[in-house]
Amino acid sequence: MGLQCGIVGLPNVGKSTLFSAISSNKAEAANYPFCTIEPNVGVVTVPDNRLTILESLVNPQRVLPTVIEFVDIAGLVKGASQGAGLGNKFLANIREVDAIIHVVRCFADDNIVHVEGRVNPVSDKEIIDFELQLKDLESIDKKIQKVERSAKAGDAKARAQLAILLQYKKTLEEGKSARTVQGLDAEAKFDAVGDLCLLTDKPVIYVANVDENSIQAGTNEYVEQLREAVAIEGAEIIVVCAAVEAQISEIEEEEERQMFLEEYGLTESGLSKLIRASYALLNLITYFTAGVKEVRAWTIQKGWKAPQAAGVIHTDFERGFIRAEVIRFADYEQYKSEAACKEAGKMGVEGKEYVVNDGDIMHFRFNV
Numbered sequence: 001m002g003l004q005c006g007i008v009g010l011p012n013v014g015k016s017t018l019f020s021a022i023s024s025n026k027a028e029a030a031n032y033p034f035c036t037i038e039p040n041v042g043v044v045t046v047p048d049n050r051l052t053i054l055e056s057l058v059n060p061q062r063v064l065p066t067v068i069e070f071v072d073i074a075g076l077v078k079g080a081s082q083g084a085g086l087g088n089k090f091l092a093n094i095r096e097v098d099a100i101i102h103v104v105r106c107f108a109d110d111n112i113v114h115v116e117g118r119v120n121p122v123s124d125k126e127i128i129d130f131e132l133q134l135k136d137l138e139s140i141d142k143k144i145q146k147v148e149r150s151a152k153a154g155d156a157k158a159r160a161q162l163a164i165l166l167q168y169k170k171t172l173e174e175g176k177s178a179r180t181v182q183g184l185d186a187e188a189k190f191d192a193v194g195d196l197c198l199l200t201d202k203p204v205i206y207v208a209n210v211d212e213n214s215i216q217a218g219t220n221e222y223v224e225q226l227r228e229a230v231a232i233e234g235a236e237i238i239v240v241c242a243a244v245e246a247q248i249s250e251i252e253e254e255e256e257r258q259m260f261l262e263e264y265g266l267t268e269s270g271l272s273k274l275i276r277a278s279y280a281l282l283n284l285i286t287y288f289t290a291g292v293k294e295v296r297a298w299t300i301q302k303g304w305k306a307p308q309a310a311g312v313i314h315t316d317f318e319r320g321f322i323r324a325e326v327i328r329f330a331d332y333e334q335y336k337s338e339a340a341c342k343e344a345g346k347m348g349v350e351g352k353e354y355v356v357n358d359g360d361i362m363h364f365r366f367n368v
Helices: 015-023 049-058 087-095 120-152 158-174 186-198 212-217 221-233 242-247 254-265 270-281 306-311 316-321 328-334 340-342
Strands: 003-007 040-045 063-064 067-072 099-105 206-207 236-240 284-290 294-301 321-327 347-350 363-366
Touching: 003 015, 003 087, 003 347, 015 040, 015 067, 015 206, 015 242, 015 270, 040 212, 049 063, 049 284, 099 120, 120 158, 120 221, 120 284, 158 186, 206 221, 206 270, 212 236, 212 242, 221 236, 221 321, 236 242, 236 270, 242 254, 242 306, 294 306, 306 316, 306 321, 306 328, 306 363, 316 321, 316 363, 321 340, 328 340, 340 347
Parallel strands: 003 067, 003 099, 063 294, 099 206, 206 236, 284 363
Antiparallel strands: 040 067, 284 294, 321 347, 321 363
């Protein structure tokens, strides 16, 4: 399954610099608003040391990691919900992503213009929240108009939808995002708002973009202001320095890269932190297929059963699923081969109700 994260933020907060650093594509970075007019899409390999281990054990013809798409979306300004700046284009692009990576400027630099004329991470966050909430409120109001007449006429389904829509309307009017609405039945929620692709219902990670001095400390006064502001959301904040990430992206040798990270007191790059946070946010895990032709990683939702996991390879695998042969990664690493795992009784034969675990090495049997 493909995973797409949209990188958003006010102009000149460092999101295009961050995108350029973590992506195989290079977005134009310029010191003025709207230098990114069309969304830039970069396909980024998900680092996973387990693939390296499997490659050494299986010696396959090729290795295919799983990937994440990062989409750098044009900067947002006040009034975007009414079409200001590149507002409508920006909002349409957000609707298509799985998760939002909200980059917030947490550094002072007189040489880099701030669109609002000051550095205030909490205000920056609220500007984008407000514009997205207004657009969602517009969508909710339109849907209410559609179902209200049927609800008043006694249509039970319409009444149920209306009750949920009114709950979302109240939440948005209070200045809260749609994702804060809790306690709804999943199916009922989907019936009411599933077709609206609400912008503020998408899961979000906040990226605090700091200067080089602050990255060593892991925080600064701006980061702490932002952390306090998002505490009620339970959202994660990833602290990065886009300028440092840009330097890391230019280093090809792994040993040199690690030395560079150590100079800043870092154990991993911002990209690695973002990927790990994105997987956790979207409740994703990885399983593997391993053979002499190919070792490959596959991304699925945590909690998926074996037939669903097989379906990401090909729909025929799910439709004609018979069984799955499963080896835990730790066992494969210990016994060094599929044959040795099988001989040691470490290969499980699982049916349709088997829930796939992160790191499972799977072989599917099917018939169509």
